[in-house]
Amino acid sequence: xxxKHVFIRDVAPRDGxxxxxxxxxxxxxxxxxxxxxAAGVPGIEATSFVHPKxxxxxxxxxxxxxxxxxxxxxxxSVLVPNLRGAQRALATGPDQLNLVVSASESHNRANLNRxxxxxxxxxxxxAELSLKAGIPVQGGIATSFGCPFEGRxxxxxxxxxxxxxxxxxxxxxxxxxxxxxxxxxQVRRLVSAVKDRWPDLDVHLHFHNTRGMGxxxxxxxxxxxxxxxxxxxxxxxxxxxxxxxxxxxCTEDTVHMFSEMGLETGIDLDGLIQLSRRMEKALGHKxxxxxxxxxxxxxxxxxxxxxxx
Ligand code: ZN
Numbered sequence: 001x002x003x004k005h006v007f008i009r010d011v012a013p014r015d016g017x018x019x020x021x022x023x024x025x026x027x028x029x030x031x032x033x034x035x036x037x038a039a040g041v042p043g044i045e046a047t048s049f050v051h052p053k054x055x056x057x058x059x060x061x062x063x064x065x066x067x068x069x070x071x072x073x074x075x076x077s078v079l080v081p082n083l084r085g086a087q088r089a090l091a092t093g094p095d096q097l098n099l100v101v102s103a104s105e106s107h108n109r110a111n112l113n114r115x116x117x118x119x120x121x122x123x124x125x126x127a128e129l130s131l132k133a134g135i136p137v138q139g140g141i142a143t144s145f146g147c148p149f150e151g152r153x154x155x156x157x158x159x160x161x162x163x164x165x166x167x168x169x170x171x172x173x174x175x176x177x178x179x180x181x182x183x184x185x186q187v188r189r190l191v192s193a194v195k196d197r198w199p200d201l202d203v204h205l206h207f208h209n210t211r212g213m214g215x216x217x218x219x220x221x222x223x224x225x226x227x228x229x230x231x232x233x234x235x236x237x238x239x240x241x242x243x244x245x246x247x248x249x250c251t252e253d254t255v256h257m258f259s260e261m262g263l264e265t266g267i268d269l270d271g272l273i274q275l276s277r278r279m280e281k282a283l284g285h286k287x288x289x290x291x292x293x294x295x296x297x298x299x300x301x302x303x304x305x306x307x308x309x
Contacts, residue, residue, distance in 0.1 A: 009043030104147030139165030146181025172202030180210020
């Protein structure tokens with residue numbers, strides 16, 4: 001394999017914070033986003049322009065975008081659910097808009113109260129608006145690997161959604177395993193089906209570690225040539241009061257894995273680990289990240305007294 005570099009986008013400020021049980025102060029969000037930028041994280045999903053009533057945690061989206069320090073080597077993307085969200089988002093100068101629709105009809109109805117293709121019709125208008133403003137758009141597909149209501153989603157169904165996104169001019173797509181139902185073989189199958197049909201399309205993978213398969217799925221995607229992955233600092237996103245609602249794969253665990261494999265992410269891993277530990281204290285509950293607890297593989301321990309090598 002000739003790939004040497006992997007692109008990690010941290011989604012903690014959006015996917016992570018939106019599910020925190022207590023309101024996360026804007027200051028803390030800004031601190032985390034600035035520290036991620038300072039650690040060289042190349043992509044950050046900074047916030048979401050959803051309706052404040054739907055997701056109160058994201059009500060300060062404009063404020064967050066205004067207050068953060070923008071590092072030139074980091075791409076700051078934002079999630080937008082609809083045209084109104086896109087108008088709000090574009091006024092804050094993001095580097096990219098991220099759209100999301102569920103491959104599963106019932107999941108999309110449960111979330112957005114309408115069907116997958118109705119949502120995609122509005123996304124077309126969003127893409128037009130954004131592309132006219134010179135801002136690229138990524139088409140995210142939730143429940144690409146499974147739906148909590150419908151179970152497995154047929155590959156053909158996901159490909160139909162990808163096709164629609166390609167028609168409306170997205171620059172890449174994101175395949176999301178929203179509730180952690182994917183397994184590594186399935187990841188290889190879906191990614192290779194997408195790449196067979198659209199060899200030049202950027203494919204981004206978004207996994208949740210709900211059932212402990214997150215990093216195995218990352219590696220499966222990597223074996224199919226994917227180099228863009230979402231992850232969340234400390235693995236946040238798991239609501240401590242809602243069993244089963246677990247977070248994204250953990251950013252520093254993902255960075256650590258790739259670095260152990262000899263791949264570059266351009267990210268200061270020690271800085272990330274320190275940031276995760278600080279964030280755990282600030283949020284006031286345990287985070288699922290593992291490297292923040294165990295240390296790096298090569299953080300060796302002194303031999304017990306009296307034992308020599
Ligand atoms: Zn997610």
